[in-house]
Amino acid sequence: MQINLNRQSGVPLVRQLYQEMADRIRSGLLEEGAPLPSIRHLSRQANVSFMTVVQAYELLEQEGLITRVQGKGTYVRRTNRRDGTVERKDSGYDWQHTIADYLPRAQFWRQLQQNTLPDTEISFSLISLSPDLVLQLDWAKMMQRIVADDPAVLFSYGPVQGDAVLREAAAVYLRSFGLALRPEEMIVMNGAQQGIDQVARCFVGPGDTVVTEAPTYSAAIDVFRGRGALVRSVPVDEEGMRVDLLAAMFDDKPPKLIYTVPTYHNPTGTVMSARRRAQLLELAESCRCLILEDDPWSEICFGSKPPAPIKSMDRHGHVIYLKSFSKFLAPGCRVAILAATGTILNRLAAAKALTDLGSPLLTQRVVAACLTSPLMNRYLRQLQTELRKRRDRVLTLLQRHASNKVRWTVPQGGFFLWLTMPDRISADELLIAARQRQIDFLPGSVCYPGEPEANHLRICFSNAEEAKLDEGISRLCDLIDESMERAPHAVRPPVM
Amino acid sequence: MQINLNRQSGVPLVRQLYQEMADRIRSGLLEEGAPLPSIRHLSRQANVSFMTVVQAYELLEQEGLITRVQGKGTYVRRTNRRDGTVERKDSGYDWQHTIADYLPRAQFWRQLQQNTLPDTEISFSLISLSPDLVLQLDWAKMMQRIVADDPAVLFSYGPVQGDAVLREAAAVYLRSFGLALRPEEMIVMNGAQQGIDQVARCFVGPGDTVVTEAPTYSAAIDVFRGRGALVRSVPVDEEGMRVDLLAAMFDDKPPKLIYTVPTYHNPTGTVMSARRRAQLLELAESCRCLILEDDPWSEICFGSKPPAPIKSMDRHGHVIYLKSFSKFLAPGCRVAILAATGTILNRLAAAKALTDLGSPLLTQRVVAACLTSPLMNRYLRQLQTELRKRRDRVLTLLQRHASNKVRWTVPQGGFFLWLTMPDRISADELLIAARQRQIDFLPGSVCYPGEPEANHLRICFSNAEEAKLDEGISRLCDLIDESMERAPHAVRPPVM
Numbered sequence: 001m002q003i004n005l006n007r008q009s010g011v012p013l014v015r016q017l018y019q020e021m022a023d024r025i026r027s028g029l030l031e032e033g034a035p036l037p038s039i040r041h042l043s044r045q046a047n048v049s050f051m052t053v054v055q056a057y058e059l060l061e062q063e064g065l066i067t068r069v070q071g072k073g074t075y076v077r078r079t080n081r082r083d084g085t086v087e088r089k090d091s092g093y094d095w096q097h098t099i100a101d102y103l104p105r106a107q108f109w110r111q112l113q114q115n116t117l118p119d120t121e122i123s124f125s126l127i128s129l130s131p132d133l134v135l136q137l138d139w140a141k142m143m144q145r146i147v148a149d150d151p152a153v154l155f156s157y158g159p160v161q162g163d164a165v166l167r168e169a170a171a172v173y174l175r176s177f178g179l180a181l182r183p184e185e186m187i188v189m190n191g192a193q194q195g196i197d198q199v200a201r202c203f204v205g206p207g208d209t210v211v212t213e214a215p216t217y218s219a220a221i222d223v224f225r226g227r228g229a230l231v232r233s234v235p236v237d238e239e240g241m242r243v244d245l246l247a248a249m250f251d252d253k254p255p256k257l258i259y260t261v262p263t264y265h266n267p268t269g270t271v272m273s274a275r276r277r278a279q280l281l282e283l284a285e286s287c288r289c290l291i292l293e294d295d296p297w298s299e300i301c302f303g304s305k306p307p308a309p310i311k312s313m314d315r316h317g318h319v320i321y322l323k324s325f326s327k328f329l330a331p332g333c334r335v336a337i338l339a340a341t342g343t344i345l346n347r348l349a350a351a352k353a354l355t356d357l358g359s360p361l362l363t364q365r366v367v368a369a370c371l372t373s374p375l376m377n378r379y380l381r382q383l384q385t386e387l388r389k390r391r392d393r394v395l396t397l398l399q400r401h402a403s404n405k406v407r408w409t410v411p412q413g414g415f416f417l418w419l420t421m422p423d424r425i426s427a428d429e430l431l432i433a434a435r436q437r438q439i440d441f442l443p444g445s446v447c448y449p450g451e452p453e454a455n456h457l458r459i460c461f462s463n464a465e466e467a468k469l470d471e472g473i474s475r476l477c478d479l480i481d482e483s484m485e486r487a488p489h490a491v492r493p494p495v496m
Numbered sequence: 497m498q499i500n501l502n503r504q505s506g507v508p509l510v511r512q513l514y515q516e517m518a519d520r521i522r523s524g525l526l527e528e529g530a531p532l533p534s535i536r537h538l539s540r541q542a543n544v545s546f547m548t549v550v551q552a553y554e555l556l557e558q559e560g561l562i563t564r565v566q567g568k569g570t571y572v573r574r575t576n577r578r579d580g581t582v583e584r585k586d587s588g589y590d591w592q593h594t595i596a597d598y599l600p601r602a603q604f605w606r607q608l609q610q611n612t613l614p615d616t617e618i619s620f621s622l623i624s625l626s627p628d629l630v631l632q633l634d635w636a637k638m639m640q641r642i643v644a645d646d647p648a649v650l651f652s653y654g655p656v657q658g659d660a661v662l663r664e665a666a667a668v669y670l671r672s673f674g675l676a677l678r679p680e681e682m683i684v685m686n687g688a689q690q691g692i693d694q695v696a697r698c699f700v701g702p703g704d705t706v707v708t709e710a711p712t713y714s715a716a717i718d719v720f721r722g723r724g725a726l727v728r729s730v731p732v733d734e735e736g737m738r739v740d741l742l743a744a745m746f747d748d749k750p751p752k753l754i755y756t757v758p759t760y761h762n763p764t765g766t767v768m769s770a771r772r773r774a775q776l777l778e779l780a781e782s783c784r785c786l787i788l789e790d791d792p793w794s795e796i797c798f799g800s801k802p803p804a805p806i807k808s809m810d811r812h813g814h815v816i817y818l819k820s821f822s823k824f825l826a827p828g829c830r831v832a833i834l835a836a837t838g839t840i841l842n843r844l845a846a847a848k849a850l851t852d853l854g855s856p857l858l859t860q861r862v863v864a865a866c867l868t869s870p871l872m873n874r875y876l877r878q879l880q881t882e883l884r885k886r887r888d889r890v891l892t893l894l895q896r897h898a899s900n901k902v903r904w905t906v907p908q909g910g911f912f913l914w915l916t917m918p919d920r921i922s923a924d925e926l927l928i929a930a931r932q933r934q935i936d937f938l939p940g941s942v943c944y945p946g947e948p949e950a951n952h953l954r955i956c957f958s959n960a961e962e963a964k965l966d967e968g969i970s971r972l973c974d975l976i977d978e979s980m981e982r983a984p985h986a987v988r989p990p991v992m
Contacts, residue, residue: 360829
């Protein structure tokens, strides 16, 4: 465990140390029962006083994350034991705890692991399409044609920047969204996640500041924290990121990168207005920073089209644009496009070479075939209609079953909505109960780079079979009601 | 450009600063004509004295890498201009030079770019198989079966750790190499390059020491340098890495990671003896460090089988084993296996989730189908026979055409051999001339983490059509002869 403290950030060291440990425990990177470093060891390693470590450990104990055993040491608490005690044997691999890693947080990995739990009957957590939605495209025939046309796709390396056929197809496709990009400006990624990771790898390091929306996509926080960055956040309202607050935050030292999901924002589903998009770009220009614009699902709109991407206004190469083809098309192919200009592009291409020499050719050709398929337009329209129907169903169900103390967003596109419960209810605790009733969702707490707000949750309506939406939403509302009855007034103490 | 100096390394700061800049220029990360920071700016940024910067810039100028223009500033030298002067207009993106990146070296990217130059008729540089060698497997039929069996491979996310079918197939396949790994211990990577990158991302950071062979795989150096590590190296002899020297190097501070290609070592082609393998593991156990064992082509053996992998002796989880299926099977699929134990495995799996959520399912199934194909054994035997024939042909040709001052290794497997010219000949300069005659090779200089040895080159015999080997080797030997005539005594001055 490599402890990464930022002494210029203005955040107290106790708080930072607590956060480093808490994130690792909550992500499962420090396993239940694992021994923690002694106070002496940690104070030397992190270069802080004994008292700082003692206070951080006290906070962790208050939060129920660790257990101190008199005369033995400090351990990650076992949640399945009443007293939280530990009982473990050396597996022969215990020496490995001395190998420090550079992964401070892996909430997304944790979620993925939990998503694969076999007993979840109705899943509102994972953003993917149920098979009946995707099977409309004629996959098998497309595949056959690709291999027949050019069997070399299987056994030759493609260009590091990506297959020319795909980049050409993507350029044509994106033009219909008001975005004129040249194929030479694009790098093919193994999904949007790799795009975020590549940008971080290239341009984010210890001491840099990255700004995200709060809440935001949890895996983006993981990635930026993993680069040692200070991640600061700006709230979101019905017009998207509060750019006005952002400007005030950086009078002194500007951020290096602003990460945003402007259209059908993850996880709230809101759309950044055209006005805010222009302001954000102007801000980036004035403080010479980069914007990473993550745009995975702007084609899934339920009514009027969202404003054009920020990238479409970018004249000086401030915006790195990231387009996933996983969400609405072919998740199994792991294909996305990252677009940038100037030396930013070259440096990202160099990073891609070092990361994996380039993406597989075969899957790139599959996505290219989809994008240019005559069925594509009809497919997208069907998807919009179908997802809109599901959204409406979920909204109706919430109106019917949810307590009047619960609020939710009404997304105009995308795959999910954001639900807010009274302050005293923790979605993390609710999730434990939900899993026992075979449903799940994304707890909001993982979506905050700093102090988490625990009373939100994200409901994704694309994944569960349509027939199960009724049952799922009604079970969820019951659970919320029960929580509210159990904890009518209790307020969780703030951590610091 | 983020300058990363290590004040504990014992390497003079001038030398480190020179290396950081020289690597960026040689990799093309700093483009020809690009402006370099002023002495004042760089001394502040890197926290070194003016004099240190002045001396580093002097070294860069001596090496012909930069040009200073009186009253204007310092620029990366243009090699295509006699006087090295610069003449450029602001493209509108010049502000991007103020965005520091964390890519100190990208020699491998540079090589990949040069490999795609259209005018190379006979390539001895890229390690890949010529199509006539691979087409023997019945790719099209395998593909059809995969998609027919389970169309969901195209539109569902696979598990982060990789497809179970592939991991099971890999476990069976590796058993025939004396390696008993469980599918649960494996993580599927997008090619071996991603494996190296993931290990570095997890366990290597600023202040850590990584040991490699010298020479070694250039992209591994790029990756470890990119993590801010100090990369130290140990020479290779006919028994592989000099483990005896390694032990002596680390009396005080042990390395965090040892990176090795023990079988048909890249780039020399030598095999680490069983004795050295055992010693290396013992050393890692005694100093509690990790070994990354990169094993891309041990199946391509020309005579007796190489010793079993180091991983086969590993009882306490010190060895991370990396098996590429790109080199001998399906480069276009980008599939490799990374195997580890204990918390090392968990942390690598978490990193894979953050990197790209997991590899594409389709290409994993293609590789699984190959590994379990009844044609596989015959295919491997044919490949061995064919590559051995090519090796023998190259050896015969070298004996016939090469000067008696040139030496080369006789590899017992793999794809290439290592050629050593007299000290005064630079393979980098030779390569410029070689490209004019439509041939290329890998210059040895990029394979050294520290001071490069310039008089080596790697000849890969798998890629060029067999019929062209004669012409290629004879052209290469002519070029070497010409270089030796031109520079009968000249010795390049050492950099410091």
